[in-house]
Amino acid sequence: MHAIRSVGGALTILLALNALVFAQGTADIVGRVTDTSGGVLPAVTVTAENIATKNVRTTITSGTGDYVFTLLPIGVYTVRIELTGFQPVNSRVELATGDRARVDARLQLGTVEESIIVTGVSPLLQTDSATVSSLIDQKTVQDAPIPGRNIIRMVQLIPGASEGAVSSLANGTRPDERRQTSSVSINGVNDVLNNQLVDGMDNNERSIGTVAIKPSIDAIAEVRVQTNMYTAETGRTLGGVINIITKSGGNQFHGSGFEFGRHERFDSRLFFAEGKPITRQNQYGGSLGGPIKSSKTFFFADYEGYRIRQGVPSLITVPTVKMRTGDFSELSTPIYDAMNAVRTPFPGNVIPAERFDPIAAKYVALYPMPTNGALSNNYAFTNNRTQNNQATDFRVDHRFNDNDTVFARYSYNKTDTVTPSLCPPVTIGSQTIDPTCIVGGAATGNYAGPNYTSAHNMVGSWAHVFSATTISEIKANFSKPDILSLGPNYGKNLGDFFGVANANDGTADASGLPLMEMRPTTFAAVGETQWVPLHVYNKAYQVAGSVTQARGAHNLKIGGAMVLRRWGVLQSNSAQGLWGFDSTPTNSGTGTGGHAFASFLLGYPTDVRRLYTPGSPVYHTDESSAYVQDDWRATSWLTVNLGVRYDVFGPLTEKDDHLSNFVPAEGKLLVAGQDGVSRTAGVKTDFSNIGPRLGFSSTLPHQMVLRGGWGLAYYPNNKNAGAYMKNPPFTANYGPITSNAASNGVPNMFLKDGLPVVTFSSPQSPAGNVIGTDVNFKSDRSKQFNLMIEKEFAGNVVTAGYIGSRGDRLNLGVAMNYNLAPAGPGAVQSRRPYFSQYPQMANVNILSNVGKSTYNAWQFGFNRRYRTGLTMNSHYTWSHSRQMTPVPWDFSQFEWGDTQQFDVRHRWALTANYELPWGKTFTGVAHGFLSAWQVNSTAYLQSGVAYTVVNAASRTNTGNNAGTLNGGDRPNINGNPNLPADQRTVQQWFDTSVFSAAPQFTSGNVGLSEMHGPPQRRLDMSIFKDLSMGGTRKLQLRVEVYNVTNTPSFGLPDFNFGSTGFGSISNTGNSIPRQMQFGVKYLF
Template sequence: MSTRSFPVKARSVFTLLGRAALAISLSLLFAHIARAQSASGLTGVVLDPSALRLANVKVTVQALDTGDTRSLLTNAEGEYNVAPLQPGRYEVSAELPGFQRYSQKGITLELGRVARIDITLQVGHVSESVDVVAENQLIESETATVGQFIENKTVRDMPINGRRVGDLLKLMGNAVYISGDVIRPRVTVAGSRGDQQQWLLDGVNASNVALEIPQALFNPPVESVQEVRVQQNNYSAEFGNTAGGVVSVITRSGTNQFHGSAYEFFRNDAMDARNFFSAQKAPLRYNIFGLTAGGPIIKNKTFFFSSNEWQIQRIGLTRVYTVPTAAQKAGDFSQTLTAAGALVPIYDPATTRADPANPARTIRDPFVGNIIPSNRLDPVGAKIAGYYPAATRAAANLAGANNFARNGSTNLNLTTWTTKVDHLLNDNSRLGFRMVLHNFPTDTAATFDNPAADPDGSITTRRAYSFLGTYTRNFGSRAVNDLRFNYQPRRFRQDTLSIGGNWPAQLGLKGVTGSAFPQVTASGYVTLGAGTQQRIQTPIRDTDIVDVYSLLLGKHSIKIGGEARFGQNQDDLNSLTSGSIGFGPQLTALSGTTSGGNAIASLLLGTALSGKIQDTDILNRHAAYYAAFVQDDWKVTRSFTLNVGVRWETHTPRVDANNRQNSFDTTKINPVSGTPGVVTFAGRDGLGSKVYNSDYVNFGPRIGFAWKPSERRSLVVRSGYGVYFGPPVPGSNTASAGFETSGDYSSPDSGNTAAFLLSNGFPATVPQVLNSGFGAVPVGSAVRLAPVYIGQDRQLGYSQQWNFSVQQELRGNIVAEVSYLGNVGHKLPAPDTSINQVRPELLLGAGSAQTRRPFPQFGNVTLLTPMWGNSTYHGLNVKVEKRFSNGLNFLTNYTWSKFIDDVASSFEVGAVPSGYQDLYNRRADKSLSGNDVRNRLAVSSVYELPWGRGRKLLNQGLLSNLVGGWNLGAILIAQAGSPFGLVTQTNTSNAFNPGPQRVNVLKDPSLPADQRTVARWFDTTAVAAPAANTFGNSSRALLTGPGLLNLDVSLLKNFRFKETGNVQFRAESLNVANHTNFQAPGRSLGAANFGAISSALPARVMQLGLKVEF
């Protein structure tokens, strides 16, 4: 299939002009905003030899790389404050008649940090001078924010997977790295939800506005990045739209000297180790190559930097699945056993009848010999079963688990182009422009013999741009304004490999209009077909407007500000045009029990447990975000700084340009069923275009202090508290009932009766007549609609964060810090939740379970990400850090933490069940979080070996060239395992509960460490399925999975030539010790792989590289 090109359309210019006008209006409305979110600053006091403060001293700050100069006079208290300044190298000088001129060079300003430089002038003539060489300031003496700065040496020389900066987040304390790729990393920070960080690229938003998702849209190459700073706790009021930390990335800028590089990195499976679960190594062809160049266009005036990187990856992936045997596909289950070796009986659903001994329940007869007669096989089901691939290896246990393993591949061609231009108009004005292009086509190859049935095969095209313009203006020496305008258009398209194959007709499946292979899910076995059969999102547009202003008033650095973001997402979602069909063991088990049954047997009989069709009209959704804040950093005394601020923010409700949205009224009586529950529609019957209410009362106070008890000791005590609001995160672009061809069908009695028979095809879809009876059926009839909606009372979730830390600077440019971080979250986003659960007291009532649901005229009534969650986090972190000096840097973080919540996060390192077991007892879901990692150690270092030219040893002659120039980099991660829970494969609660049914615990299921094996990680006999019409007694987090131990190493050899030239050879190894890091075991009671581990993180990977720098 050809890859489409996605140009940026000119018609969007008018929209941009309109939003530029709005930016000017916002500037006036908010009286300007505080300093740029990517900027730094310098502050201090000027003293005479007797420590008296000197007023009207001329202080000059000059950027050594660009020549940009700022001057001001100290105030009556002898204090100065220069902000904002861009990160980089600076010189500070001070002059006053009667005193010698003071000059301090080599000051390095880090991203988002205010450095303190106190100056003492000596009596003398101004023509005399005192020159000082600065040392890096390591302690944070001006703010209570807890975070992590990652310096450029670490960014460029560490062994980084994929050469993308997001991988560096795993170096932090109070954080758990969940997963990551070249698109974006996923991490939880200091008790936040997974993937909930606010990403800023050059000081502006880099996340999804239209769908209100804080996911990172850009994960830049390390060669284009200057610095990275992560703020974990108690960040100031100028940062918002997150309760999960702020990740700020600054791209490189040009200087007065020309610099550039050309590089290539490559991997090959010949250098790698085999994955533990693979019979052979997965094929791998992996190349990263690029060019960078930067320098002056006009010296001291205009500068440029450009980075172009390409990645070509052919990544082999080992897929391990459970597939039915040839006998099972033919209907023969005479050898289908449990893991303990007992026969799994297959019951005939056609013999279902009332139990004479207990008419309230039903019984069935088993098939003779446990074999389904050939004349009973459903023709559609039998044909679908034939598309399961044959087993490729012996099963891991008697139940037949993990009997298929094959190497597939993902083909990726990634292009990232970054260009940045800075221009100094005059001493008071600066202009800037930065562009990022991210083109990311992916082709995921199939591992099945017939690619159409493969669940993973797809062709995906992503393209994203970011166009940033900045204008900075100084107003005297006390005020600075910074205006930023960022426009991010994007495109996305995904097609399954079976699109256009007319597969429903080939299978004989009726009632669908699509051409792709239908998605077929048989519990306990690999899925056939893709869940998203086609999706086209174009255009997607995000705009961010920030006007930044800072004002110095005496001892106060006052910041007032605001921000506006606008998002649009047009979505053609054809996810299930060929349908999705679910099969479970219920239809071939003894009714109402977990005795017997097999999902493949149910498929062969054509008895579907559930089914869904969805073909959505084009949706054009819009959303916006507004914020305002005030921040005062008050220098109360020379040694005590108080940070006080408040931020207001709101997300406007998401609207559709054509009102293609629905909601749900839980109290209005439905005319079809006579029961509560009516689907409502935007723009109809009194409902406006906004299907949920605006939430304007979101004020987040922030307060903190930094105290230096003694001027003679480099000791700082810091503490802070703040309230932080996160985005609403509705996530999926759904809630479009009435504007799609849809049908949602399920068994009316939790598996005793089929939703429909395959040979009959899908039942009729819901007529698109938008009235109060839409989609409803009379009570007792087969349902056909499962509405999805966003709650009208939706509010922003928030967290209260606090910290207490002590920093001590040690000899050798080392700082030690002990910090305690607390985080309590409320109204956090829960997983999508069906509110149509049978109440527990009605589980044993008369009639089918469907008739006892609150809204019996519908299937599941799903509330999108209800804001019901709560969490608590306590973390103690010990950090020892040395910034690069004398050939060495290192960063060590040890964290002890405890993380509790009552809802699963979107992304978790653990495997805690998602969704409420009992909607009416949500308190029972409180447990350890899936992101709870009790102990974690992260150590990283870059070391220039001490021999060769310019080093201490062997620094002369030919030998110095051979043995010199060696650098060693390393990252060590050691962390405890994370929690996981156990659920039943067959839900017998008959409650239609939104989450899985958890097991009953009979005894402690954990095993001693010396008894755990890959085939049996925990005691599978210690748990049992709950009785019918009940819920399990286990917690969400019952056990702890395997821990993680990983060491990545890089070895660099530099050959320097001329003054600035260098040729660098690199050898890097990820997981150099080839330690097997197992993932969580099978967690579904009744499944073949229950208790067995079937996957592991990648084995050792080698990477070689060559870089030429000039």
């Protein structure tokens, strides 16, 4: 920590002395001035005037004839180049964020009166930078059909990007993020490893990696996304740098007012739904910007409200009517009695009622009756989800003089959401109980209950021009996103109600319904979802900056940044306890037969656990960086980008030292601040994050540019649960303790016994799961490289190129279980490596940098700038993303496979706007009706994402969970599981017959991520009619249609071998049916 403070202190001094820049909504203009013979002209005066604000900047060319304007706010500029005795040249150029526009001039002899006017637009070819980036301009932001007016939907359409995983932390389906999706995967990288910025400053929610604030569409000027070979001034990412630029006011008043609405009457039915669920959505608001004092002070303000009530249809698996009574005669597999030394089937496959566990017998009433006679996917239900959202922004820009400008902005978001359960509430006696009916695993289910999310953000900036060649800016930022998610039964001690001993301890966070999880997790579980309640509170303080100086053909930039993060995460894995049931206690003892619900009725859990963390921890970490960048115009046709960046991401500390870390090498827990242990619980600071950047851009004949580069980037991926080191003596843990029945023995754990009394254990005798971080934890690292070629023709640009990366030192979300029992028979606990030393300790999951990844892609793009009413951006990406991770049943082995849920082999995307030419020559009523129509569209088509087939019930008996996408052991495969396209159905997506059970206590030969899910496709369109109201005022009538073709994009099939639904698909993931939205917008 002393080293971090030293780095931070040095940066603070740098900022105080030098000021800075940090990639806000700014751009550069560069150029070289020569005479008609090609000789360079020094001391030429060059001015750049912002047309909207009248702000003027002046510089002179160097001895090599070069000039540069840096830190220019985005907008339209007039560039004037003049030298006594020569004709002046006037050019018009439009700048977008991150542009490095080249305005060269060849001066001719003459006088001022003989000036040359050049009509220009924003640059088409990228002639001076190797960075791979995409721009979403203001017209696209305002006109594209964007579901929910969520700008992330447009980021998902840039080259190399796709929507993240269905179960992602950022996709709006989890308690961590209930707002509209923030999920975007860039170049095959996990969607929470991006760097989110607003106006160039930090916009990252620290605990999970999503965004802090989401400005309204009407507040966004444009979005710049860097995807490979980042500039040295940007980092903290392995995926993309997403920079949202907010609007500012100008010398004219401009604004908007809007109302959009949706109703189920105009929507289609979701594929698996029995009818059209209710949809009532309203989105409304407005914006206003203009001068406070002409050419000096400007403001911009906006507000947006969003209200939606929407039915959520579900199709889940619940026990049949016969199963509820213990009758499993509908199954082809027998149910065995595990209480016999040699297991024998129950006569008629019926469990006698007198054998029911008393708690299980009561819980059965929580399950709804099936709505059809099938064994799986037999209950359809629709429940309503509600969400109310508010977003507002206020920005002021002030110009003291030509050398000093400042701006300040405040943004606020507030979202209240109620997520429904997948089955209705049940009244038993005096209690009304929400069963939740979780599907997909307790940690990845629907997370029913209320959520309250709010976010504040403030930023301020001061730019100062020292001279014609030197400029600086200083900026500061404060961000405060907070999250509260609760379960539907929060505050009710339902464990006491059902007689589950010690499940509720009297505290609010341990209230609710104890969870009975059925495995495979496609069978509905009842109880509170894991990881809820969730309390997250964040504070981030940032200063950042640089000094930029032009020296001849070199444009030098030096700067740095520091982010101080303070946040808390109060969350328990299973505060009320979790009982896991699978088929092993009721199978034959050799792996055949059995059923999870039968094990549940008998009260034979496979494992029992509780992880409860009371209190309110507050974590601290610092992120410091410094960089140097040199953009060198080596020749008239070659620019070289040289840079180096240095990042220091400090390990976590907690305000009261409530961290304890298990160190396998020492075989013990280290408690922060005790016995000489550091406040980081032994985790060392990583000082190795040196990131060189080398790139070039070469202007070729025939309006072509060849550019490429190589660089290193780093990410502080120590934010997930293991990094918080919630262990004894700061937790009350129990288990997971595994029953003898899991290894085909006689059950020795029973639901009726409830949980033991759990007390806070000491570091000397830890119990239950223990988590921690490798003491030598390193920042994730990515080697990035690209080679691209661009060709301009007739105002269009075609692009082709290769983009690649090699990741190492990666924490891929896989914790190394150092206490994993070897595969084999018998009780799991006694076979664990640390059993003799810590007999009550279960899994020991340590975050380690053992992962590796590769990404290779070819990108092809076509960009048509606005001409004859048409704008178009179309691109195709052919890519392959792979990862290396530990084998889930043996962490001493590693395997390569496609990056699960992020390997998208083929993806095509389109954004287009077309102003219809009709009616322009008409007059009167015909002109009013036929003119000013516009059609807009977005579309994508992609191949399916990767997944792994796993066992529904563990065969290895190691204590690792089965039935999860990343964990568990696997069956054998003998043959090709991929069915011909015309044979794939939702009932059977792949050939299940090629899979078979591996021998007991072994894992099969199924490889990691060898299967790919269904393809995804969608077309969204809108049509506008503008009604002129005089001057710049107009009324815009809009109809928007999402998923025009009503094509379902299915989710992943059931990949749990041994489940009744194995190979079938029962959901459409994040897909939507065709939806229509009507809107009106007033613009002036």
